Amino acid sequence: MSIIRLFVTSVFAAGLLAAPANATTFIFKSGGAFIDMPTGNVAMDCGTVGADLCTDDDTLGFDYSKDGVSFNASAYQYTDDTYASRDKTLLIQDISPENSGLGAFSENDLKNDQTQFNSLESIEFVFNETVSLTNFEFNAGDDLDCSSGAHTEGPCGDFELWINGALFATITAVDLLTDVFTGMTFEFRAITPDAGFAIAQFEVVNEVPIPGAIPLFLAGMAWLRFSSRRRKKNAS
Structure with a gap:
């Protein structure tokens, strides 16, 4: 015995x-689902819809925490196409309508609330431990799915994914990206002219x-x- x-x-x-590791989904859009809101450093009504949130101090970004998973999200604008120098810029959580999400907000154009190539913008997520990210939902800047018809603010386009400071891959932003990426720092740089995207949600998997x-x-x-x-x- x-x-x-x-x-x-x-x-x-x-x-x-x-x-399997524990999985936590962070949702940055509306659409009837639970929305994960940042803690502190929030300026209300910064976009074209009253429910939108923006960073009060761009240098601090947004902090999110849920089910023991914590990270900081920040938006950046590069000085030129060599990507040698960057500064933090306004990060928007475009909550409504449903097909929205996190994006870099171009302050000289109130309709431009997506991370886009033309403004040399990017979004970066910094976690407090090594995690895997998967099940990304991307939306176009005009609050439409990436795959839906013509976009008045351009298609979702391609982006470079930088993990832990190194270029990992060039990827096309789609309605749902199920690839799994592992690291502590993830940067999404839009690289398609006249295109960009908002990040509506993603799933975090602890190691x-x-x-x-x-x-x-x-x-x-x-x-x-x-x-x-x-x-x-x-x-x-």
Whole structure:
């Protein structure tokens, strides 16, 4: 019976190794779903719709926290197309209508609330630990899905994804991007002329705590091997 118990313990430990991490979805748009709002540093009614939020101090960005996951979101504007220098700019959480989200707000154009190539803008998310991001929803700047018809403010276009300060890939903004990206810092730079996007939501997945499960798994296997040898010795 002890062998069976030890075997079950080992299997359970192995299950911990393969257990999925916890996932938390952050929603930055409306549409009937729960909206995740930033804490502090919020200036109300900064866009064309009264429900929109913008950074009161652009240098601080927005802070979000939910289910133990925390990060800072900031908008940037680069000085030229060499991307050698950048300054923080106004970040907008365009809540309404439904097909909206987080974007860089061009203060000289009240209709331009998307992260866009022409203004050399980007959005950056900085987490307090290594996470994986997936299930991104992108919207066009005119509050439409990326895949819907003609866009008065341009299509969603392509963006460069920079992870931990290094270029990871060039990606097309789509209605739902299910790829998984892992790191602590994620920057989205629009690169398609006359195009841009808002980030409506994404899912954050904490890294699986494998180091904590490994000792339990190894201990279970060691006891299983020891007990098996003892049982054979007693039988002889």
